Each structure stands twice: as structure tokens, then as C-alpha cells.
Amino acid sequence: MQKKLNTPVLFLVFNRLDTTKQVFGEIRKVEPKKLYIGADGPRNREEKLKTDAVRKFILDNIDWNCEVKTLFRKKNLGCGRAVSSAINWFFKHEEMGIILEDDCFPNPSFFSFCEDLLDKYADNEQIMYISGNNFQYNGGVKVKESYFFSKYSHIWGWATWRRAWKKHDFKMKNWPKAKSDSKFNNLFDSKEEKERFYWWFDQMKLYPFSTWDVQWVFTLWSNNGLAIYPNKNLVKNIGFSNTSTNTQVSRGFILQTPLESMSKKLIHPKEIKRNVAADKVTFNRWFKRGLVLKVFDILSPNLKKYARKIYSIFLKLRYKS
Numbered sequence: 167m168q169k170k171l172n173t174p175v176l177f178l179v180f181n182r183l184d185t186t187k188q189v190f191g192e193i194r195k196v197e198p199k200k201l202y203i204g205a206d207g208p209r210n211r212e213e214k215l216k217t218d219a220v221r222k223f224i225l226d227n228i229d230w231n232c233e234v235k236t237l238f239r240k241k242n243l244g245c246g247r248a249v250s251s252a253i254n255w256f257f258k259h260e261e262m263g264i265i266l267e268d269d270c271f272p273n274p275s276f277f278s279f280c281e282d283l284l285d286k287y288a289d290n291e292q293i294m295y296i297s298g299n300n301f302q303y304n305g306g307v308k309v310k311e312s313y314f315f316s317k318y319s320h321i322w323g324w325a326t327w328r329r330a331w332k333k334h335d336f337k338m339k340n341w342p343k344a345k346s347d348s349k350f351n352n353l354f355d356s357k358e359e360k361e362r363f364y365w366w367f368d369q370m371k372l373y374p375f376s377t378w379d380v381q382w383v384f385t386l387w388s389n390n391g392l393a394i395y396p397n398k399n400l401v402k403n404i405g406f407s408n409t410s411t412n413t414q415v416s417r418g419f420i421l422q423t424p425l426e427s428m429s430k431k432l433i434h435p436k437e438i439k440r441n442v443a444a445d446k447v448t449f450n451r452w453f454k455r456g457l458v459l460k461v462f463d464i465l466s467p468n469l470k471k472y473a474r475k476i477y478s479i480f481l482k483l484r485y486k487s
Contacts, residue, residue, distance in 0.1 A: 173281045173325070174200035174263040176256040178249060181208070181216040183223060185404050186268045190224055193266065196277045197230040200260070204252030207239035220268075235259065250336050250378040257328040262288065269405025270323040272298060275428040276400035280325035282432060283313070283394055292438065294330035294391035295382075298323030298401035301451060303423050307444040308397070312432040314441040315392045317353065318448050321379045323401030335385050336378060338371040344388045353387050355442060359449050392440060398426040 175198040179186050193201070205221055208214035221238055228234060237255050239248060249267075256263060262284045266272065276298045287293040299320040302308065335341075344350040345364070354360035363383075370380045386393065402425040 169196075169278065171196040171198040171264075171277050171281065173277070173284060174198065174202060174256075174260045175277075176202040176204060176253065176263055176265045177224070177268070178204045178252055178265065179220050179224065179268040180206050180248075181213055181220060182268055182405070183216065183220050185271075186220050187223065188404060189266060189268055189271055190227065192272050192274065194227070194230070195274055198232060198264075198277075200233045200235075201228065202235045202237070202256050202259070202263075204237045204248070204255065205239060206243055206245075206248035207241045209242045244375055246336075246375040246378045250334065250381075253331060253334075253378075257331050260328065262325070262327045264323075264325045265321075266323055266401075267321075267405075269403055270298075271402045271404045271425070272323050273400045273425050273427050275430070276323055278430060279312075279396060279400060279428050279432070284325055284327065286434075287394070288327060290438075291329065292390065292392055293394060294326060294333075294386055294389065295319050295393040296325040297393055297395050298399075300396050300399040301420070301423055302444055302447055303399070306447045306451075307441060309435075309441070309444075310433070311397065311435045312428065313394050313396050314435065314444060315438060316395050316445055316448065317387060317392065317440055318445060318452075319379070319383050319386055319393050320395075321382070322403045330391065333385050333389055334378075334382060335388065336381050337374050338367060338381060338384060340388050341367050341371050341384065344384075349390075350388065355446055355449070359453070362453055392438065395444070396428055398428055399423050400426065400428055 175193060177190070177193060203221075203224055205217060208217045221236075225234075225236075237252055242248075243251065253265065256265070264277065264280050264284075280296050280298070283296050287296075293315075297316075297320050299322050301320070307314075345367075351360065354363070366380055367384055370377070370384070374381065385391070402423070403420065406421075
């Protein structure tokens with residue numbers, strides 16, 4: 167029989183009833199004692215029918231004894247502000263918790279994995295994040311222990327503490343200072359990685375409302391934080407479709423990564439040390455410059471200047487508040 171979950175869960179939803187039903191079904195199995203539901207508002211009248219259906223389904227199907235809190239937005243805030251503000255709200259009430267979005271399908275062992283490690287590292291300021299993902303398959307790094315430490319953060323099913331999230335630098339206020347800090351610069355394993363993230367952080371400083379997870383990566387790095395990753399993939403993204411906000415195009419290795427179960431008895435690493443080899447695999451698979459940026463590299467200085475202006479105008483129009 168599945169043990170009931172003591173750790174609070176924040177379930178972030180929007181307008182996708184199909185994926186919401188699947189993910190909620192897994193949450194329902196572990197019967198969390200506290201369930202928080204955060205939902206962004208609809209963008210139009212037609213979408214309101216979908217967002218209302220999602221909210222009604224969840225509330226109608228909570229059939230176990232638990233404390234329920236809701237944050238149902240009337241207006242659409244967009245991915246960046248809706249998610250970050252919902253997590254802020256969550257941690258106003260809780261010291262630690264698990265966060266799942268409506269397209270992140272967890273194996274049941276994901277919950278106990280997070281719960282055990284939230285307790286174990288509750289007072290360790292260096293550990294800021296627990297992931298449910300592992301993308302080291304097909305040539306990646308394998309470890310004997312149940313988990314390893316990384317500088318990266320994947321947000322497809324994760325957990326953290328209030329002490330860590332309160333440092334979330336949504337508007338990238340600390341970026342100008344970190345940019346010239348030698349310790350911060352030493353975090354990068356290659357020139358390409360540094361250039362990639364410097365470019366990304368520059369864009370988020372100008373237009374932070376498009377997302378919140380890039381800022382979360384920056385928060386980890388600017389606070390010398392580490393993330394925990396399981397040696398098996400405990401969460402599968404089921405949201406690759408035309409209706410998803412940020413996952414419309416999938417990478418092949420993601421689709422090939424299986425959903426697995428973690429043993430309840432965890433084997434802990436003997437020391438807290440970043441797995442550099444695993445991080446290099448992560449960079450190459452997730453963040454390495456694609457064709458568009460490689461073409462940008464060979465442009466003349468003048469063309470680069472115009473390309474930057476065009477892209478900045480695009481961001482301003484898309485994410486203006």
C-alpha cells in the first residue's frame with residue numbers, strides 16, 4: 167500500500183484537461199495531506215471554458231482527507247509571472263514542498279524520493295533544489311548512488327525549500343554584479359557554456375516576464391548552490407503538443423528517456439561534490455548552441471548588431487507588460 171505523503175504539493179495547471187487528469191491521477195495515489203493548486207487565468211473567453219474545466223475537475227476529484235488551498239487567477243499573467251508568483255504563494259505557507267506542472271507525469275517513487283531528501287538536506291544551505299529528472303541515458307554518466315549533485319536545474323517535477331526559493335532573482339537584479347565576478351565566471355566548464363548563458367541572462371534581465379526557470383538557474387549559480395538529480399528518471403513530460411506553452415518542440419533523447427522507479431532505500435553519496443562529467447552531458451544535450459546561433463556567430467559585426475536589435479524588438483513586443 168502506498169504511504170500517504172506528508173510533504174505539501176503545489177500543482178500548477180492551466181488549460182490542458184487531458185494532461186491534468188493524468189498527472190492528478192498520480193498525485194491522488196499518494197494522497198498528500200496538503201494540496202495547493204495554482205492556475206493562471208484565461209487569455210480569452212474561449213479559453214476560459216478550458217481553464218474552468220481544469221479547475222472543476224481537480225476540485226471534484228479530491229476524494230481523500232487533505233487541506234486544499236487554491237490560487238485561481240482571473241487574468242492571464244503569462245508563464246513567467248503566473249508560475250513564479252504561485253511558488254511565492256506556496257512558500258508563504260510552507261517551509262518545503264514538491265512542485266508539479268500539469269504536463270509532468272511522475273512515477274510514484276518520485277514523491278518519496280523528494281520527501282526523504284527534503285528532510286535530509288533541510289538545513290544544508292548549499293543544496294537548493296531536488297529534481298525528478300535524469301537525462302543521462304544513451305551514453306550519459308551513470309552513478310552507483312541513488313543520486314548525484316549538479317549545478318543545473320530541470321523543472322519537470324521538482325522540490326525545494328522556502329530558504330532557497332526566497333533567493334529567486336526573478337528580475338535578475340544581481341546579474342550585473344555577478345557578470346563581472348571572478349567566482350561566478352569560474353562556474354563555467356567551457357567558453358561556449360559561458361557565452362550561451364551570458365546571452366541568456368542578458369535577455370532575462372531585459373525581459374524577465376517570459377519565463378522564470380532561467381532566473382532559477384542563475385539563482386543557484388549566484389548563490390553557489392547545488393541541485394540533486396536521481397540516478398533514474400522519475401518524471402516524464404507528457405506535454406509536447408501545439409497547446410503547450412514552452413514544450414512544443416521535443417528533443418529526441420527526451421522521448422527516448424524511460425520513466426523508472428526509485429528504490430525506497432536510498433544510497434547516499436559519501437560527499438557533496440558536483441558531478442562535472444554529468445553537467446557536461448547536460449550542457450551538450452540541452453543548452454549547446456543550435457543552428458540559428460551558429461549562423462549568428464559567423465555574421466559580420468554590423469549584421470550581428472542588426473540581428474540583436476531585431477531580436478530585442480521581438481522580445482519587447484512579445485513580453486511587454
